[in-house]
Amino acid sequence: MNITIKYFSWIRVKLKKSHDLIELDKAISFKELKNNLISKDPIFQEIFKDDSVKYFLNLNELNDNDRILNNGDVLAFLPPVTGG
Amino acid sequence: MNITIKYFSWIRVKLKKSHDLIELDKAISFKELKNNLISKDPIFQEIFKDDSVKYFLNLNELNDNDRILNNGDVLAFLPPVTGG
Amino acid sequence: MIKIVKESFDLENEFKNISSNKNGAYSFFLGTVRSDLSFSNTKIKGIYLECYEELAISQLEKIRLQALKKWDLSECLIIHRIGRLNLGEKIVLVITSSSHRSNSIEACEYVIDSLKIDVAFWKFHLLDNGEKEMVNQKNKDNEKMLKWREIIN
Amino acid sequence: MIKIVKESFDLENEFKNISSNKNGAYSFFLGTVRSDLSFSNTKIKGIYLECYEELAISQLEKIRLQALKKWDLSECLIIHRIGRLNLGEKIVLVITSSSHRSNSIEACEYVIDSLKIDVAFWKFHLLDNGEKEMVNQKNKDNEKMLKWREIIN
Numbered sequence: 394m395n396i397t398i399k400y401f402s403w404i405r406v407k408l409k410k411s412h413d414l415i416e417l418d419k420a421i422s423f424k425e426l427k428n429n430l431i432s433k434d435p436i437f438q439e440i441f442k443d444d445s446v447k448y449f450l451n452l453n454e455l456n457d458n459d460r461i462l463n464n465g466d467v468l469a470f471l472p473p474v475t476g477g
Numbered sequence: 478m479n480i481t482i483k484y485f486s487w488i489r490v491k492l493k494k495s496h497d498l499i500e501l502d503k504a505i506s507f508k509e510l511k512n513n514l515i516s517k518d519p520i521f522q523e524i525f526k527d528d529s530v531k532y533f534l535n536l537n538e539l540n541d542n543d544r545i546l547n548n549g550d551v552l553a554f555l556p557p558v559t560g561g
Numbered sequence: 562m563i564k565i566v567k568e569s570f571d572l573e574n575e576f577k578n579i580s581s582n583k584n585g586a587y588s589f590f591l592g593t594v595r596s597d598l599s600f601s602n603t604k605i606k607g608i609y610l611e612c613y614e615e616l617a618i619s620q621l622e623k624i625r626l627q628a629l630k631k632w633d634l635s636e637c638l639i640i641h642r643i644g645r646l647n648l649g650e651k652i653v654l655v656i657t658s659s660s661h662r663s664n665s666i667e668a669c670e671y672v673i674d675s676l677k678i679d680v681a682f683w684k685f686h687l688l689d690n691g692e693k694e695m696v697n698q699k700n701k702d703n704e705k706m707l708k709w710r711e712i713i714n
Numbered sequence: 715m716i717k718i719v720k721e722s723f724d725l726e727n728e729f730k731n732i733s734s735n736k737n738g739a740y741s742f743f744l745g746t747v748r749s750d751l752s753f754s755n756t757k758i759k760g761i762y763l764e765c766y767e768e769l770a771i772s773q774l775e776k777i778r779l780q781a782l783k784k785w786d787l788s789e790c791l792i793i794h795r796i797g798r799l800n801l802g803e804k805i806v807l808v809i810t811s812s813s814h815r816s817n818s819i820e821a822c823e824y825v826i827d828s829l830k831i832d833v834a835f836w837k838f839h840l841l842d843n844g845e846k847e848m849v850n851q852k853n854k855d856n857e858k859m860l861k862w863r864e865i866i867n
Contacts, residue, residue: 401766402836403848445851452769469766469834473851476763476770476794476835477745477806477826485613486683487695529698536616553613553681557698560610560617560641560682561592561653561673572725576744582802585748588741588822591729595738595813649735660748662826663858669741670819705816 394420394464402472404440417462423448424458426468440470447471478504478548486556488524501546507532508542510552524554531555563621564640565614569651579636579658586662588669592653594646597686599694605686607647609693613681617641620680624672627713632668634659639672641682671709677702716774717793718767722804732789732811739815741822745806747799750839752847758839760800762846766834770794773833777825780866785821787812792825794835824862830855 398413405411415426430437440446448455449469450462462468482497489495499510514521524530532539533553534546546552562579564570576587597605625637638656646652655672659665676682678698685693715732717723729740750758778790791809799805808825812818829835831851838846 399766401764401834405764406846406848449766449769452772469769471766471769471834472836474831474833474835475837475849475851476765476833477830483613485611485681489611490693490695533613533616536619553616555613555681556683558678558680558682559684559696559698560612560680561677572729572742574726576725580746580802582747582749585746585750587744587746589725589744590815590819591740591742592815593733593738593740594735596735597738649733662743662745666743666819666823666826673815673819 394418396426396462396464397467399467399469401470404446404470404472407436407440408434420461420463422458423450423455423460423462423468426462427458443472445473478502480510480546480548481551483551483553485554486559488530488554488556491520491524492518504545504547506542507534507539507544507546507552510546511542527556529557562636562638563618563625565612565617566640566642567644569642570640570654572654575638575640575654575656579638579656581635581658583660584635584658585660586665587656587658588662588665590653590655590669590673591651592673594648594650594652596648599686599688601688601694603689605648605694606689607645607650607687608652608696609645609685609687610641610643610652611683611685612641612643614643617681621676624675624679628657628668628672631671631713632657632659632664634664634668637668637672639676641676641680643682645687671713674702674705674709678706715789715791716771716778717791718765718770719793719795720797722795723793723807725807728791728793728807728809732791732809734788734811736813737788737811738813739818740809740811741815741818743806743808743822743826744804745826747801747803747805749801752839752841754841754847756842758801758847759842760798760803760840761805761849762798762838762840763794763796763805764836764838765794765796767796770834774829777828777832780828781810781821781825784824784866785810785812785817787817787821790821790825792829794829794833796835798840824866827855827858827862831859
């Protein structure tokens with residue numbers, strides 16, 4: 394199964410990429426995904442420690458670490474917005 | 478001496494004119510002018526009885542009945558405004 | 562800038578006339594002729610705007626200067642039409658500009674609220690039979706102005 | 715109507731698109747690129763606007779529907795630019811229309827305040843050396859939004 398992660402603002406700048414396509418053998422929780430990402434790149438530790446970062450799953454805000462991610466899900470990591 | 482009086486909104490409609498040029502032998506007070514006008518046309522009684530009407534003398538609001546009017550003065554009778 | 566005009570105006574042009582790189586925020590209020598009912602409950606076909614022009618300009622200039630000072634505006638433009646206007650036509654435009662948005666927004670509301678109760682314009686409905694019907698001042702406009710008087714002066 | 719666009723827009727045209735004889739009042743908020751200082755105290759030469767477009771459209775549509783309902787608006791137009799913008803260029807336009815002015819004015823302020831803290835846009839200063847510098851969210855924008863949350867919902 395595949396999950397797309399989109400990165401914005403300083404997260405995109407820090408990671409030097411706008412998105413990732415993650416391939417997984419089985420469905421995992423958001424928390425497990427976070428641990429996966431940290432094990433690959435310690436920068437994610439800094440991202441997940443920042444309380445101002447919001448997470449969106451398929452355009453809806455995600456606050457539940459135990460939420461199971463499904464094939465085709467689009468996850469987005471959003472720093473505080475500054476439009477207008 | 479001459480005094481111009483400008484009429485607006487329902488006062489203009491009621492009097493069927495937009496202004497008057499009043500010729501006077503001597504300086505008089507605003508109160509005396511009001512009495513003059515009433516004696517010429519009783520419609521002025523109705524105007525002066527209406528608390529919502531404002532009076533402007535040379536573009537400044539006039540609240541003093543004893544104010545002496547001078548040659549060249551422009552007086553205006555203003556119903557409540559409704560612009561915008 | 563204050564203008565009392567017979568002709569209509571273009572929003573983009575008016576904005577360009579007062580725009581500046583030092584501003585980040587512009588608030589506009591545009592009043593137009595609303596399809597309304599006369600007191601005899603027939604549809605109006607337009608409005609007629611009467612004005613005591615010299616007085617209106619001096620009253621608008623006073624409101625404009627109060628707004629510029631109180632809200633630290635870069636500019637405040639007020640345009641008001643006079644004469645016969647058809648349904649949908651523009652009547653009045655206020656544009657306020659400032660560095661940050663809250664100032665321009667509050668100032669714009671102050672200017673239009675003040676104009677409605679303190680400036681020498683009178684509105685008449687134009688009826689189908691060719692007659693004019695006077696529009697009355699609204700109590701709520703006067704009440705709202707009392708609130709502003711606590712803020713200004 | 716919601717638009718996220720690279721190109722600029724004309725205020726008169728945008729007004730015409732949503733104007734109707736049933737409205738008497740239109741409120742506009744226009745945000746532009748202000749000549750600002752970078753954190754290193756040099757003048758910026760423009761901004762760059764990043765956007766999560768699908769999410770921003772859904773967030774703007776939610777704000778728009780709240781405003782239409784709460785303030786009984788006839789229409790609410792929101793246009794936001796993305797990409798590189800020079801000093802003085804238009805960034806964002808909100809137009810709200812209603813029969814009477816207080817509704818359009820309050821709704822317009824609600825929409826721009828909400829957009830500033832709830833919609834997926836990110837602003838960067840463009841510096842002389844070619845670099846981009848992230849703009850930070852303002853605390854006062856968040857605090858103002860808490861006030862609205864007592865009114866909406």
